[in-house]
Amino acid sequence: MAESSEKTAPLSGTRRLADAVRAAKIAAAQRSDVVVDIREADRARLEMLAEELGPIASEVGDDDLFDFVLTGGMTSRYWIDGTAHVMMARDRRTYRFVREMRLGRVTLAESTEPRKIADHVTTYVAERIVERDRAFALDDGVSERTRDPARQNTHPERGIDPLPASDLTSPIVDRPDRGGSRFVTGLVWFLLGIVAGAGVPLLISYLFLI
Template sequence: MRQTSMAESTEKVTPLTGTRRLADAVRAAKIAAAQRSDVVVDIREADRARLEILAEEMKPIADELDADDLFDFVLSGGATSRYWVDGTAHVTMARDRRTYRFVRETRLGRVTLAESTEPRKIADYVTTYVAERIVERDKAFAVNDGIGEKASDPARTRTQPERGVEPMAASENTTASQDGPDRGGSRFIVGLVWFLLGTVVGAGIPLLLSYLYLL
């Protein structure tokens, strides 16, 4: 009879299959304790527990960019817990202790980029922000290295010939223009002037002699 009762009790026991991890259960307990208490320590623990949930949502992105110096993906403690994305942007909890607030520090002050009570939505906002920062950095690198500048501006390429090739051609054209029709035309005009002067002088000499003879 004893063996039968033990077998029946064994069948009634439902084994835990890991559907809820211990870490999640601990975070939930901290949040529940903070909601029932006004103790500052409990509130800080609850804020950190909520940010740890966000960190779990961001873990795939953080692992993918582990070697990138531009981003941090670090959860800091202290008086106010923060989940740092980079040197200027982080996620913190709002005053209601339920809302995630994604902010960025700028020269003009702190700017709120997104707010939500759902950690997954904030994780999506943070992921979009990370992608935009990567694109901005790539554009900055492209401007600094100058690659693709000639391909993007063919007209500028044509107006900036390679050194030692087209400038020589230009000098040859200049020389040719100096020896060309313009210089020949100037020679013709000078010769015509001298011809006219000779004609005037030649016609004037007989007139001058006849005038002197009559005197």
């Protein structure tokens, strides 16, 4: 009887361990299923937002400034540009529009309705386009030349500035060559000197003959 009891104890312990491993596997599978379900739910909600922003994405077209793309991974995100995107909050019902800045993440808007987030994203896109247009306007220097003509040609790296309006409307007048006029004047005086030098001896000889 003693020997049979000794053989039964390890066997029952092994069965308990196997049952525990099987239960742990089932729990892990259930947790993974929950994670997969959460990811799929987040992606489905972000797809609803993408449908709301479809007209804006089509109007922007192939602009390199914006992305309008849905990415997966551990956390699904709908990217607007290189720094701004929409993700789901921890409650899995709230859309969170954030932007990654140098000093950290900034939340631009939050709402449970995709249409409201789409409105915020549309405003953000419009502001980015205006910022880019202003940056281009500062770089070309047209405003500075129009406001202060005296400051023209102060930035040679921006290209050759156009001529002022006064130079464009004034008639073209041929100006005499100062170097040529000086040469002609000197030549005339030289000839006059030769004539004068030859005339003085003739005048003196004429006076003595008289």
